[in-house]
Amino acid sequence: MKKISNCLCLLVLLFVCGISGAAENKNPFITAKDLDLVHLLPQPPANDSAQTRRELGEVLTLQVTRTPAMEERSIADAVEDIWRFREVLPLSMQAKFNKEALPKLAAFFERVKASEGAVVDPAKDYWKRPRPHQLSDLVKPCVKLSASGAYPSGHATAGYLMATVLAEMIPEKRVEIFDRASEYAENRVIGGIHFRSDIVAGRTAGSLITAALIQKNDYKTEFANAKTELRAQLGL
Numbered sequence: 001m002k003k004i005s006n007c008l009c010l011l012v013l014l015f016v017c018g019i020s021g022a023a024e025n026k027n028p029f030i031t032a033k034d035l036d037l038v039h040l041l042p043q044p045p046a047n048d049s050a051q052t053r054r055e056l057g058e059v060l061t062l063q064v065t066r067t068p069a070m071e072e073r074s075i076a077d078a079v080e081d082i083w084r085f086r087e088v089l090p091l092s093m094q095a096k097f098n099k100e101a102l103p104k105l106a107a108f109f110e111r112v113k114a115s116e117g118a119v120v121d122p123a124k125d126y127w128k129r130p131r132p133h134q135l136s137d138l139v140k141p142c143v144k145l146s147a148s149g150a151y152p153s154g155h156a157t158a159g160y161l162m163a164t165v166l167a168e169m170i171p172e173k174r175v176e177i178f179d180r181a182s183e184y185a186e187n188r189v190i191g192g193i194h195f196r197s198d199i200v201a202g203r204t205a206g207s208l209i210t211a212a213l214i215q216k217n218d219y220k221t222e223f224a225n226a227k228t229e230l231r232a233q234l235g236l
Helices: 002-026 050-065 068-076 082-088 103-127 154-169 171-190 196-213 217-234
Strands: none
Touching (some): 050 171, 050 196, 082 171, 154 171, 154 196, 171 196
């Protein structure tokens, strides 16, 4: 019995350490304690409102008009990471824009992405807005389903947040970067997993998070290091 008890204790310790390690690895620059979106964003449209009905109609229209290529694009954009912006770079630079070649950039954007989750997730949980497919059985998303609240869109927030930061590192590609962020967010509506107002709120949330991040000294330091690494790697 003593051996079993010791094993159980070890398993519990490993489990707890694993959770702590995972939380530590995320290490967001800011959390909802620094930026409370509940008090900064407008209320989402009510489920039975005319606006929600119009937005549901848009989702259903896109569902029957989206092409296989659009669906494929939406599925690919379900991944939240900075490498989805690779294609805005010239072909000669795209192969150089990867996690292995840019460890400082990769670690920096992991913290940026963690900040988005730490700020947005509590707001999603507060409002608990249903996804389109949760309001209507007619909606058939082509992307992976999510049980979290729809408002604001985390993907749209992350897309515009990453775009704003990346555009400061590569201002030569600012227009292309923001065009890509717009498409990235739009693919959540095309994919049938978000309403239009979720995307609009996500764009605002991305700007608010950016404004909060640039006040943090550790963000400033890591941004400068990541920018230097990136521009050197790309030969800029």
